[in-house]
Amino acid sequence: MLNVKITLPLRVRKGPGKSFDIVANAFPSGKVIAMDGVEEGESLKGVDRWYYKYNDKNEKQWYWGGRLADVTDALPWGISTLKIADIWNGLNELGQRAKVAILDTGYNIANTDIHNGVKGFRSFLIDDPQQTTLNDVNDEYGHGSHCASLIGARNRLAMVGYAPECELYIAKISSKGSARDDSIIAGIRWAIDTQVDIISISYGSYQVNVAMRTIITEAVNKNILVIASIGDDYTFGNRVDGKYPALYTDCIGVGATDSASKLAKISYLNGKTDIYAPGEAVFAYALKTVPESMDGTSQATAIVAGICALIISRYRALNKPFTVAGIKELLSANFDPVQGSAGLKLISPQKIFATL
Structure with missing residues (x-):
């Protein structure tokens, strides 16, 4: 069931692999990651990029850019x-x-x-x-x-x-x-x-x-x-x-x-x-x-x-x-x-x- 009050589920991966453009930034745990620096209201970009943030164990978790934005941004x-x-x-x-x-x-x-x-x-x-x-x-x-x-x-x-x-x-x-x-x-x-x-x-x-x-x-x-x-x-x-x-x-x-x-x-x-x-x-x-x-x-x-x-x-x-x-x-x-x-x-x- 759809509920736009929640953030779209992110696609977590162990790592992006060498074929992807890595954005080497660490994001605070729990923060919704913006898509390639796009401001709210702009068109979606960077869906082929990978991003990461640290989890509670200080491990990197990788996310595909196609699912990074909160649904309300889209x-x-x-x-x-x-x-x-x-x-x-x-x-x-x-x-x-x-x-x-x-x-x-x-x-x-x-x-x-x-x-x-x-x-x-x-x-x-x-x-x-x-x-x-x-x-x-x-x-x-x-x-x-x-x-x-x-x-x-x-x-x-x-x-x-x-x-x-x-x-x-x-x-x-x-x-x-x-x-x-x-x-x-x-x-x-x-x-x-x-x-x-x-x-x-x-x-x-x-x-x-x-x-x-x-x-x-x-x-x-x-x-x-x-x-x-x-x-x-x-x-x-x-x-x-x-x-x-x-x-x-x-x-x-x-x-x-x-x-x-x-x-x-x-x-x-x-x-x-x-x-x-x-x-x-x-x-x-x-x-x-x-x-x-x-x-x-x-x-x-x-x-x-x-x-x-x-x-x-x-x-x-x-x-x-x-x-x-x-x-x-x-x-x-x-x-x-x-x-x-x-x-x-x-x-x-x-x-x-x-x-x-």
Whole structure:
């Protein structure tokens, strides 16, 4: 069971061997060893280094750098800002009763922090998706891994997701920065048939697609939340816009904020966006086993999906029924203001869980 109040277990070794870069410093017994001098909040570095401290018998104990940091040093900043750890530790709620489908570029199958949470997968880039192999869903772009780890990274390597015990279902609908509508529709159909609770979509277009709108309505009618990114404005000026499927009424459209709870410069601004979440300088796994920074409403969407997994799991723990409409109302009625932008709603897990 995950508990972020404790230090990650260190990997003790008898010695690092000649092939490792030895940092010849002795640390006081019991002190958490910083990773290669990295200050809290910086990206993780030095995971291939070895460190040592003296034990009570004045003997050197060697530690691999990949497990040196306290888990709180590796938390995405939004987890701290939104006080997600209070939900994990105060309620023992880790999303363990929720199923989340992620429609994206697949996931890094070599990253155990993600892979250990994956319960099902399909690629919709091949002729017969029913014959999907693990290699078919491998992420070679990084976007899907980033979103999947924000939702459900398992706290084994270098980070923890927002709902670190939810079940992940991976639908590969793209191999790069764009996706075909028919692949998204097929991914939604598979997610419905798999009976997930949440569908997270960090892709979209400016064109209405009637078939996509219809299948999203079908998902919602079967009590599945559909959460989608409102889109990114790379001109940093023409903000009054947005993308489908986030613009469809039945979708929860998500915009992005920065670490000061202000509207992120990359986020579109329009009247349809239902909720905002962290989406600037967000660290999560991409193609490596250390977190990397990305910006975008994609990241904000994954974070909202993770929080909604906690909400649904909590309802089930309490044996309380829930509806898509009810959860949308929870998000809408229990929020913090986006600083400097009147009327915009920043997701507030603290206020939401106080009502459950």
